[in-house]
Amino acid sequence: MENNSELINNLRSGNPDVFDSVYRLYFKGLCSFASQYVSKEEAEEVVQETMLWLWENRQNLIPDMSLKSLLFMIVKNKSLNRITHNRIKSAVHQKIAEKFENQFGDPDFYLYQELTTLLQHAIEKLPQEYRIAFEMNRLQDMTHKEIAQKLNVSHQTVNYRISQALKILRSELKDYLPFLLFILY
Numbered sequence: 001m002e003n004n005s006e007l008i009n010n011l012r013s014g015n016p017d018v019f020d021s022v023y024r025l026y027f028k029g030l031c032s033f034a035s036q037y038v039s040k041e042e043a044e045e046v047v048q049e050t051m052l053w054l055w056e057n058r059q060n061l062i063p064d065m066s067l068k069s070l071l072f073m074i075v076k077n078k079s080l081n082r083i084t085h086n087r088i089k090s091a092v093h094q095k096i097a098e099k100f101e102n103q104f105g106d107p108d109f110y111l112y113q114e115l116t117t118l119l120q121h122a123i124e125k126l127p128q129e130y131r132i133a134f135e136m137n138r139l140q141d142m143t144h145k146e147i148a149q150k151l152n153v154s155h156q157t158v159n160y161r162i163s164q165a166l167k168i169l170r171s172e173l174k175d176y177l178p179f180l181l182f183i184l185y
Contacts, residue, residue: 005063012059019058023051026068030075037079046078115176122172126165133158134165 010018027047034043050071061067123131136142136150137158144158151158170177 004065004067008061008063008065008067011054011067012061012063014058019055022054022067026071027051030071033072034075034079037076038082042082043079046075046082049078050074118173118176119169122169125172126168130161130165130168133161134169137162 007018007022011022030047030050031040031043034046037043038046053074054071061070123134126134132151133147136147137144142150144155144162147158148155
């Protein structure tokens with residue numbers, strides 16, 4: 001290749017053949033250098049970014065500067081930035097994983113949450129008398145006799161209301177019934 005000043009002047013003029021020659025001359029050496037800092041794939045990306053930077057900033061190059069030193073310095077800085085970026089990204093992922101460990105650690109958590117919401121909506125749709133009797137029995141653990149006394153109705157009426165509530169809920173939630181058994185009982 002020509003001397004450094006001529007090479008930079010030819011790059012500054014936008015000669016694609018000169019850029020291609022510079023690319024071929026330095027690519028492997030820059031990749032080897034970058035791979036001391038980052039993985040092989042990342043090293044190639046860093047060198048590609050560096051070469052893109054060189055082409056986009058070719059008019060700002062100073063003829064007296066060493067092109068080789070400039071390219072190696074840019075590759076080193078981009079590689080170090082990549083390392084810092086990867087460390088920050090890893091730390092953020094770790095913090096997110098720690099914060100949501102209970103949810104990520106238990107795959108049934110989301111299913112349980114969704115089923116509980118579906119059940120609550122279905123209970124809210126029940127006729128008021130059925131809903132009250134059902135909630136007193138299943139959620140407050142009251143016996144049929146206690147519910148009858150509290151609501152001032154007969155024991156058979158409480159039985160009827162709870163059985164009707166269960167019948168409606170079974171129909172409403174038939175697709176989810178196997179999963180809901182552990183919630184209801």
